[in-house]
Amino acid sequence: MTPISAVESVPANQLLRLVAKCEDVKGSSKSFPKHEVKHVSDHKSAARCAKFSPDGKYFSTGSADTSIKFFEVAKIKQTMVGDSKDGPARPVIRTFYDHTQAINGLDFHHESPILISAAKDNTIKYAYP
Known part of the structure; x- marks a missing residue:
C-alpha cells in the first residue's frame, strides 16, 4: 500500500461528479458465500464492544451491565451445527x-494471553482469561 503523500482540495460539485461515476455495486451481496448468524450474548444489557484474540480462537464482549x-x-x-x-x-x-x-473498550495483547478493558468508571483492568 502506498502512503498518502499529498491531499488535494476538491470542489463539492466536482466531488459529486466523481461519486456519480463510481460503479454501482447494488446486488453485489449475492456473491457473498453462504453464512449463518448466531446470537451469542449472555449480557443483561447492551453489548458495547467486542474484540477477537490475535489467533482468532477467542473473543470477548464488554457490556453496559459492567461484565466482560x-x-x-x-x-x-x-x-451452530449441533455436533456437540x-x-x-x-x-x-x-x-x-x-x-x-459500563465497559467502553477491550483489546487483547498481540502475543500474551492478556485481555485489557477500559470502563466508564475511569479504570483500566487486565485479565488473564
Whole structure:
C-alpha cells in the first residue's frame, strides 16, 4: 500500500461528479458465500464492544451491565451445527465482573494471553482469561 503523500482540495460539485461515476455495486451481496448468524450474548444489557484474540480462537464482549464475557469460537461453531457429543456446548468460558460501570473498550495483547478493558468508571483492568 502506498502512503498518502499529498491531499488535494476538491470542489463539492466536482466531488459529486466523481461519486456519480463510481460503479454501482447494488446486488453485489449475492456473491457473498453462504453464512449463518448466531446470537451469542449472555449480557443483561447492551453489548458495547467486542474484540477477537490475535489467533482468532477467542473473543470477548464488554457490556453496559459492567461484565466482560470471554467466548471460545469453536464452541460457538458447535452450537451452530449441533455436533456437540457431550451435550450443549457452552461458548462462554468465563465472565469478569471487575468494573463498576459500563465497559467502553477491550483489546487483547498481540502475543500474551492478556485481555485489557477500559470502563466508564475511569479504570483500566487486565485479565488473564
